[in-house]
Amino acid sequence: MTTHPIALAIHGGCGTLPKAEMSEAEWAEAKADLALSLKAGWAVLGKGGTAVDAVEAAVLVMEDSPHFNAGHGAAFNADGEHELDASIMDGSNLAAGALCCVKRIRNPVSAAKALMRQGDPLLLAGPAGDTFAEAEGLDMVENEYFSTDRRRKNLSSMKIRELVGSASEASEAEKHGTVGAVARDRDGHLAAATSTGGYTNKPPGRVGDSPIIGAGTYARDGRCAVSGTGKGEFFIRYCIGHEIASLMAYKGLSLEEATRQAIAELTTHKIGAGLVAVGADGSIVAPYNSEGMYRGWITPDGFVHVATHGEVELAGQVEAA
Template sequence: MKSIPAIVIHGGAWAIPDRMSQSSHQGVIQAARVGFQILDRGGSAVDAVEAAVMCLEDDPVFDAGTGSVLNADGQIEMDAMIMNGSGLELGSVACVKDIKNPVNLARKVMEESDHTLLVGEGANDFASEQGIQRVPPETLLTAEAKKEYDEYVKFKTAVNISFRARSDAHDTVGSVAVDSNGNTACATSTGGITAKRPGRVGDSPLVGSGGYADDHVGAASTTGHGESISKVCLAHSCLHLMQEGDSPQAAAESSLISMQRRVQGNGGIIAVSHNGQVGVHFTTERMPWAYISQNEMHSGINPGDHFIEKL
């Protein structure tokens, strides 16, 4: 039985400033187009989410790949994951510093290794073995990320603001998809949070937290306060509700409400069912999102937004 192909994108749930709002919105729309072109040609959900997230990683407005923020030592550390809902195959990387597209490396871990997660220098060494080019980290650094780091360090010396309380922190990008064969996939990628402790890993590369895909149910990708998301295994919680009968939209909303009640965390979820239903919800100030299904582009960034364009 054929399914209705669909792809959903998010560009991070956080207090996106006005100067970045339009470019963030347009960035997720472009990533949705890139991923859906693959689905429309009969391609796989895994290929689609990888291509979409690579598009976001190459867009400097997002905190992933090029555009990743700096940790407390002034270095870039990136995390990513990808999961194939057919067979529950998974690949993740964490704390990589010189990879242009970490999601591509995560896929290599999934398909070319016996492991599900590689970190730090071990992940970088594996990249070299797989022929993935290692780039000078400074080529991933944008003027915006450097400015944000300098401002935060200056601000931190004057005001004691907790890591958890920050609403200005950049965050994850992600994608979920279902292809015409009913196969599902998810992918996430992040440069983390400005001035984070070196070695800190949030939810993004953790299976069940930053993303999860199961062809029997669907796929979800999350964004927001990583420690909160990890505590409640947000992506898997969303899929569990879908498995119990909730629509992707209802499951996304309920999962975020539950996380806020249990651990006082905010964030966002995108989800898709194995039959092509879509869910998008967030509890932060903004989250750029877009999805394509049945020849329509849907998108938004502010609460209440829902723009529709016929394709």
């Protein structure tokens, strides 16, 4: 059987804070968590595990970190609650699972994978998603578990902006944030997973692109796997994940050119957007148009790369592919 070099890339959202808004220690912690996420996913792939299990493992680490808008550290909606969205997709057979507006699942990405394994339905919303996860024996928490002081400040800031009419001027960091991972395993299969708390001060019940297959998450063997971050409403309108795969399949574009075109479409709307993607050949891209994007990848030689703004840093080395 032919084996393929493994590949893995992650993002922690394009809603990256300006450098001055976090201490050096906080930036170091965020980068350390990106590295931990990469190492978790790489460990799965290195042992011959599936791309699906690898993207779940990588996203789990970011859901548990307070530095990203997913799981613990998720944004508040307008009612001061957390409503979480997540999805996962297997490029080998187009199987997928997704949840939206769930409130009690510690790690929504694992619930999405459990739903995918069940096979039907593909997407569950609200209390039905929480009930499903509980029945599956997944870790359940009170909604307050997801709260952090930084997100409370973001909510206060957005409510003030709403009152004075300056909400459109808010930074990406005040508004958005998402985490995601894409991978190729030794069998050449692709997978993608995405998880988010949505945007700060969102209306209760709002669903973004992260749990919408073909928009914020898409994986298809022979083409690519994509996980996006940014203003979800536009990712949905353009079906960004599927669009990238289609540009590659129908126009013969490279992964780099297809993703560049997709981000350019979103840029015309003056919205912050970014994504990570892996091609069928194991190539990796991480384009974005905002001030920064939490992101990382591991090269075949095992070097771990992480970044928040323009500069990419080396964050250690793991076993080579």
